[in-house]
Amino acid sequence: DAKTTQPTSMDCAEGRAANLPCNHSTISGNEYVYWYRQIHSQGPQYIIHGLKNNETNEMASLIITEDRKSSTLILPHATLRDTAVYYCIVRVGPWSGGGADGLTFGKGTHLIIQP
């Protein structure tokens, strides 16, 4: 799986959009970008994933650059409950024969939502 780089920590004001960047310059053509988050004292939670098109669901939006070397997770209206460690993970998707392995977690970004 390709290596990812994320800032160690970020602050965001409640009600504002939180934009979390991730660099994955060595990503391969069959690798997807996944985002998970871990709220304190809980197990990680899946947020969103994408290959090359921008994706949106009820939790967040994922913007992937055209060259796929970086991406941004956007929480459109951050709340205090969004304070968590956010993990960007790159891995081969199930449609490309992958998906049978466990996840490789980096250090992630500790997002703190300020009231």
Place this chain on the structure above:
Amino acid sequence: SAVISQKPSRDICQRGTSLTIQCQVDSQVTMMFWYRQQPGQSLTLIATANQGSEATYESGFVIDKFPISRPNLTFSTLTVSNMSPEDSSIYLCSGGRTGVTDTQYFGPGTRLTVL
């Protein structure tokens, strides 16, 4: 989405003893995994729990220390054997269905303290 439960939620154990952690999934999954999260650290994959056969361990983890069982699709156990204080961590299981979305769902974790 799959709901995953773990027992016990926490335990305090004496050095040299063993603890078995149970993981139950509420729906059939194709893959189950066990992770360790040391204090202040990210998650590290211990092994893939294979139904009816020996688990597949990651580098640095061995069966004698972390025996794993998975007798059916929805249940798995992880035993931490001959514990030492260095085994004090949170142990998490996850499950997912590959070939569809590759989303993994995590249990709440078992917080283990070894004295």
